[in-house]
Amino acid sequence: MLRINHFRKSYFGRPVLTIDDFTISSGIYWIRGSNGSGKSTFLKALAGITSFAGEIQLNDRLTLHKQPQAYRSAVNFAEAEPIFPDFLTGSELIGLFKVAKKAPAQQEQPYVESMHMTHYLNEPVGTYSSGMLKKLSLVLAFLGRPACILLDEPLTTLDVESLPILYSWIADQHQQHGTTFLLSSHQPFEGTMLPNVQEIIIEHATLRHNG
Numbered sequence: 149m150l151r152i153n154h155f156r157k158s159y160f161g162r163p164v165l166t167i168d169d170f171t172i173s174s175g176i177y178w179i180r181g182s183n184g185s186g187k188s189t190f191l192k193a194l195a196g197i198t199s200f201a202g203e204i205q206l207n208d209r210l211t212l213h214k215q216p217q218a219y220r221s222a223v224n225f226a227e228a229e230p231i232f233p234d235f236l237t238g239s240e241l242i243g244l245f246k247v248a249k250k251a252p253a254q255q256e257q258p259y260v261e262s263m264h265m266t267h268y269l270n271e272p273v274g275t276y277s278s279g280m281l282k283k284l285s286l287v288l289a290f291l292g293r294p295a296c297i298l299l300d301e302p303l304t305t306l307d308v309e310s311l312p313i314l315y316s317w318i319a320d321q322h323q324q325h326g327t328t329f330l331l332s333s334h335q336p337f338e339g340t341m342l343p344n345v346q347e348i349i350i351e352h353a354t355l356r357h358n359g
């Protein structure tokens with residue numbers, strides 16, 4: 149599904165992540181590492197929004213550096229702390245993302261309704277709380293038909309009622325469309341709401357499969 153080769157990422161000449169050869173098969177993954185270990189850097193590189201040396205290949209055919217547009221349209225990303233233009237409404241952002249991601253009509257509806265977001269989506273996002281913004285960014289990450297969805301710290305600021313709802317979106321999407329998920333956190337994965345979650349550990353500026 150994803151193959152990472154000769155990956156090197158530095159900030160201002162300081163190496164923060166080195167991955168020689170790493171394969172991630174189809175599945176649901178929990179990317180775990182301590183603060184500053186490189187989780188966001190790794191996900192931003194996979195999403196194609198931060199530069200790096202080396203190459204990332206999707207499904208044995210799309211490489212990020214050689215087919216950047218096709219690759220990016222197949223990989224969706226929700227940032228840990230999403231930032232959107234304050235003056236746009238949630239509905240407008242969903243509309244924009246639906247066009248960009250060629251999403252089916254009404255695709256957002258079940259997500260919006262299950263997270264009880266309908267009453268605020270026509271307000272500008274500048275008025276949203278961090279949890280409301282987080283829910284919006286999660287909906288945006290599910291739009292289209294991505295092969296891979298990257299969720300950076302998806303649990304941060306989400307209330308306890310919303311957690312099983314998010315997990316049900318992930319389980320359904322993976323089961324129905326085979327979408328691979330990478331979720332990052334500094335905490336171990338807990339609970340039984342998601343089946344067959346595999347762990348990837350980031351430490352010592354590289355990553356490894358756990359078990």
Ligand SMILES: Nc1ncnc2c1ncn2[C@@H]1O[C@H](COP(=O)(O)OP(=O)(O)OP(=O)(O)O)[C@@H](O)[C@H]1O
Nearest residue numbers: 159160164181182183184185186187188189190334
């Ligand atoms: N824009 C940047 N400029 C310089 N250094 C950066 C930048 N972004 C990240 N770093 C450094 O890269 C390393 C990895 O940071 P990253 O944000 O990827 O970690 P993280 O595992 O997501 O951390 P956290 O759990 O605290 O969010 C850290 O040492 C950090 O200081």
